[in-house]
Each structure stands twice: as structure tokens, then as C-alpha cells.
Amino acid sequence: MAAQRGLNPSRDSIAEAAVALVDREGPDALTMRRLADHIGIPVMTMQRTVGSRDELLDAMVDRVTLTIADVPDSGEWHEQFASLFVWLHDVMTTHPGLVRLRLSRPFLSPGVVRLAERGLALLAGAGFTPEEAIIAYRSTYLHTLGCAAYVDHLDPAAAQQRTRTALAALPPAQFPYLTDHLDTVVPGVSGNAAFEFGLANLIDGLRRSRA
Amino acid sequence: MAAQRGLNPSRDSIAEAAVALVDREGPDALTMRRLADHIGIPVMTMQRTVGSRDELLDAMVDRVTLTIADVPDSGEWHEQFASLFVWLHDVMTTHPGLVRLRLSRPFLSPGVVRLAERGLALLAGAGFTPEEAIIAYRSTYLHTLGCAAYVDHLDPAAAQQRTRTALAALPPAQFPYLTDHLDTVVPGVSGNAAFEFGLANLIDGLRRSRA
DNA sequence: ACCTGAACACCGTTCAAGT
DNA sequence: ACCTGAACACCGTTCAAGT
Numbered sequence: 001m002a003a004q005r006g007l008n009p010s011r012d013s014i015a016e017a018a019v020a021l022v023d024r025e026g027p028d029a030l031t032m033r034r035l036a037d038h039i040g041i042p043v044m045t046m047q048r049t050v051g052s053r054d055e056l057l058d059a060m061v062d063r064v065t066l067t068i069a070d071v072p073d074s075g076e077w078h079e080q081f082a083s084l085f086v087w088l089h090d091v092m093t094t095h096p097g098l099v100r101l102r103l104s105r106p107f108l109s110p111g112v113v114r115l116a117e118r119g120l121a122l123l124a125g126a127g128f129t130p131e132e133a134i135i136a137y138r139s140t141y142l143h144t145l146g147c148a149a150y151v152d153h154l155d156p157a158a159a160q161q162r163t164r165t166a167l168a169a170l171p172p173a174q175f176p177y178l179t180d181h182l183d184t185v186v187p188g189v190s191g192n193a194a195f196e197f198g199l200a201n202l203i204d205g206l207r208r209s210r211a
Numbered sequence: 212m213a214a215q216r217g218l219n220p221s222r223d224s225i226a227e228a229a230v231a232l233v234d235r236e237g238p239d240a241l242t243m244r245r246l247a248d249h250i251g252i253p254v255m256t257m258q259r260t261v262g263s264r265d266e267l268l269d270a271m272v273d274r275v276t277l278t279i280a281d282v283p284d285s286g287e288w289h290e291q292f293a294s295l296f297v298w299l300h301d302v303m304t305t306h307p308g309l310v311r312l313r314l315s316r317p318f319l320s321p322g323v324v325r326l327a328e329r330g331l332a333l334l335a336g337a338g339f340t341p342e343e344a345i346i347a348y349r350s351t352y353l354h355t356l357g358c359a360a361y362v363d364h365l366d367p368a369a370a371q372q373r374t375r376t377a378l379a380a381l382p383p384a385q386f387p388y389l390t391d392h393l394d395t396v397v398p399g400v401s402g403n404a405a406f407e408f409g410l411a412n413l414i415d416g417l418r419r420s421r422a
Numbered sequence: 423a424c425c426t427g428a429a430c431a432c433c434g435t436t437c438a439a440g441t
Numbered sequence: 442a443c444c445t446g447a448a449c450a451c452c453g454t455t456c457a458a459g460t
Contacts, residue, residue: 142402
């Protein structure tokens with residue numbers, strides 16, 4: 001936890017500690033002061049190597065998205081295309097707070113740029129023009145991030161309970177469907193199944209537009 | 212701007228001022244103190260009627276999503292279904308900071324609940340089982356919010372410039388597609404066209420699964 | 423030169439003092 | 442009882458004092 005052998009921790013190891021902190025205690029727990037305390041260095045020493053808070057968030061995304069190379073590049077284009085976004089969704093849901101923290105700016109980390117290159121190249125290989133490819137890529141990309149952003153981190157049970165309470169209080173006359181199907185609707189708020197369904201649906205549409 | 216006739220502003224009028232503040236100066240500008248100053252009342256007076264910061268955010272979403280009744284309920288189910296999400300996307304992109312501020316908790320405002328009721332009822336009418344309907348609804352819903360969340364608020368030009376600079380610096384050998392199609396890719400980062408494309412694509416898939 | 427403590431200008435919320 | 446000022450425990454970043 002503390003800096004080893006008196007050496008100041010690197011940008012990447014600070015980012016690692018920050019990701020661990022967010023994973024453990026949620027996005028609101030990430031403050032420069034608290035993180036520095038966790039690592040065991042003065043705040044200003046950390047500030048010096050990692051820059052501002054926004055730059056720390058960049059470093060966190062950099063770190064977390066580096067593993068894209070693991071996605072295989074064999075198989076049909078649509079299978080590879082799907083794998084890319086399953087990978088992205090996995091990364092973002094194993095570190096849930098992160099999407100929320102970084103929503104304000106476009107992701108330009110090496111891993112994400114490589115994802116875009118591979119995704120767009122796959123679409124080009126399947127016959128999409130650049131204009132078609134960028135829109136197809138973008139809609140799949142935003143679908144993935146949208147689903148990942150809505151996964152509740154620390155307490156999904158509490159989120160479901162809040163939803164259930166709110167829906168159960170509705171007047172059945174105006175809300176017949178929601179009140180009738182409460183037990184089906186409430187578990188559905190976890191976005192995971194919705195992601196897979198939407199991704200398959202989107203990619204099916206892309207394939208069909210090529211046939 | 213100031214409270215009229217000595218009366219303390221209502222929860223809704225505080226929310227109105229808060230939405231205006233976020234529209235004008237972005238999500239980071241929304242603090243309890245600054246908002247109270249804008250309205251012209253002491254912070255604690257505001258706190259009293261609106262509750263905590265999280266409850267203020269709820270009030271803002273409540274206010275902004277009230278107009279769903281305007282969506283017409285005639286036409287084919289898939290047209291109505293599409294209109295619901297176009298409406299949601301419109302609302303969220305005219306008040307961009309809001310999605311980001313409220314990502315942490317499920318939207319349970321009256322307008323959003325009514326959206327869910329109508330959307331799910333439309334799917335049920337088209338023959339989807341409850342289990343199918345909730346997943347279909349959820350993926351469309353998250354796609355919409357995902358696209359809306361990534362619209363950059365205050366300075367889309369700056370966001371595009373940042374993207375362009377990052378992509379232009381890539382080595383063409385490893386990133387042939389991105390460097391070749393820079394002028395097509397960069398404008399594509401605005402999520403609007405991607406939203407419409409993805410929505411049509413998703414709904415086409417839903418229709419096909421019913422045929 | 424490098425490092426970092428102290429200080430600054432904030433923040434949301436509690437708590438108690440005013441009426 | 443209602444209202445709200447002062448205080449508390451934070452926050453990110455600047456600035457200048459240390460070595």
C-alpha cells in the first residue's frame with residue numbers, strides 16, 4: 001500500500017490504487033486527499049505525478065482499458081465485432097463507478113482508440129462506407145456504455161428495493177402493466193440482460209443491411 | 212429571479228432555477244450555495260424546502276420529464292414506441308448536464324414511470340411476453356440514455372478538437388482506418404445521428420421478432 | 423531542483439441560536 | 442413553530458517555504 005523503497009509511486013500505480021478505491025467504496029469516495037492517504041503519500045506529492053483530478057480519471061481509464069489485445073481476431077466479422085463490445089462492457093461493469101466519473105469527456109485512452117480502429121476496420125471489411133461505419137460503430141458503442149453506466153455499484157439490492165417501492169405505490173388504474181408485472185419489471189432494471197439483447201439486436205440489423 | 216412577495220420559492224421553482232443553471236453553466240456549476248445565491252434566498256432556507264442535493268436532482272428530473280403526455284397515442288405500435296424514446300432523448304439533450312448528474316440512481320419520476328408504462332403496454336399489445344417486453348424496453352431505454360449522456364454540453368467544438376488532436380497523432384501503420392478517415396470519424400462523435408440510427412435498428416429488430 | 427506544508431476558496435449538511 | 446447564521450468536516454488546487 002505504501003510507496004516501496006521510498007520511491008514515489010508511478011502514475012499507473014496511483015491509477016491502480018484509485019481504481020481499487022472506486023471498486024471498493026464507490027465513485028464518491030474518490031478524492032485526491034483520501035486517495036493519497038490510502039497510498040501513504042502527501043497529497044501534493046501525488047498531485048505532482050498524476051496532475052489534476054481529471055488527469056487522474058484519464059489515467060484510470062488508460063489502465064483499465066489496456067487489455068483489449070486479448071480479444072481474438074478470428075471468426076466472422078460480426079462475431080469479432082460483438083466480442084469487442086462484450087469486452088468493453090465487461091471492463092466497465094467490473095469497475096462500475098468509472099463510467100460515471102468519466103462521462104464528461106470522450107474516452108481517448110489507447111485501449112479505447114484501438115477498440116475503435118478494430119471495430120471500424122471490421123465494418124469496412126464487411127462493406128460499410130466510412131459514413132455508415134462510424135454511425136454503426138457509434139450507436140453500438142454508446143449502447144454499451146449506456147448499459148454499463150446504469151449498473152448500480154455498491155448496492156443493487158437497494159436500487160431494486162427503491163424501484164419496487166415506487167412502482168408498488170402506483171395506482172393500478174393508470175399503471176396496469178407496471179403494477180401487474182411488478183415481479184418481472186423490477187429484476188429487469190439490472191442492465192446486463194438488456195445489454196446482451198440490445199447488442200445482438202443491433203448487430204443483427206447491421207448484418208441484414210449488408211445482405 | 213428573487214422570491215416574489217416574500218414567499219419562499221416552491222420545490223418546483225427551485226428545480227426550475229437549478230435546471231436553468233445547469234443548462235447555462237454546466238453540471239459542475241450546480242452547488243447548493245450557488246443555486247441559493249442565484250435564487251436570492253439563504254442556503255438553509257432552500258435546503259429546507261428542497262431537501263438534500265440528491266433530492267434536488269430528483270426534483271429537476273421530475274420537472275423536466277413531465278411533458279410526456281404530449282406524445283400522440285395513434286399510429287402503429289412501433290411508431291408510438293419510437294416516439295416515446297425520441298421524446299426522452301429530446302428532453303435529455305435539451306438539458307444535457309442532467310443525465311450525468313443523476314446517473315447514480317434509477318429515474319423514478321412520474322414522467323419516466325409513465326414512459327415505462329406506455330412503452331411496456333405497447334410491447335405487450337404487439338405480442339411480447341412480460342419477460343421479453345422488459346428486456347426490449349430496457350435495451351431501448353438504456354440506448355437512449357447512453358446516447359444522451361455523451362452529448363457534450365458546453366463546448367462540443369472543444370470536444371471534437373480534443374478528439375481530432377488525439378487521433379491525428381496516431382501512427383498510421385497501426386491505425387490505418389482512423390487516420391485515413393479522420394474527417395468522417397471526428398464529426399461522428401456527436402451522438403445524435405447514432406441515436407436515431409440505433410433506435411431504428413433496435414425497433415426494426417423488435418418488429419422482425421414479431422413477424 | 424525537487425518536494426510538500428500551509429493556506430485559499432470553495433463545498434454539503436448539522437446544529438443551535440435567533441424570532 | 443419556523444427560519445437561518447455560524448460552524449463543521451470536508452474538497453481541489455495554488456503558492457511559497459523548506460531542503
